[in-house]
Amino acid sequence: MNSTKKLTIIAFIAAITTVSSSLIYIPVGFAKIFPIQHFANVLSAVLLGPWYAVIQAFLSSTLRNMLGTGSIFAYPGSMIGAFLAAILFSKTRKLSFAAAGEVVGTGILGAMATYPISVLFLGQEAALFGFVPAFIFSSFTGALMGYGLLKVMVKNKALGGILQ
16 A cells, blocks of 8 residues: 555544544543544554554544644553554554554553653643553453454455455
8 A cells, every 4th residue: 555545544534533532532530531542543553554553643632632622641542552553463463463452552551651741741640550441441442443343344355455
């Protein structure tokens, strides 16, 4: 797939996540947990690869923040999750590893990465693992949705041989 097509897919996915962010989110303290972003991360990780998945996560997080439907915590979680999902998928070619990478990358590593942001930029003394349960719940939900859609697409040969 050429880079123009990949950038078009990124724009499409970022637009969908941005529009749906005002409809579907879970407020957790001063963060907004957004399962559709995790769904988008799994799709981009599988369809586009690591760097394009990270670009999609960054673009979606930026748009959501600009429109007031996201929080600063969207950056570390979504970008780490998208990257780990894409790396695990590229190494194993298994959809389940992409979903697991999203959950571990966002739910654990991304949640831990929000701690310094919380302390430095917001002056909030959050517990180091305070975000982990909410991030895991959100990332698991979104990753499961992405995994399900990709399995259906593979079964129905809707991906045109991308996942061989």
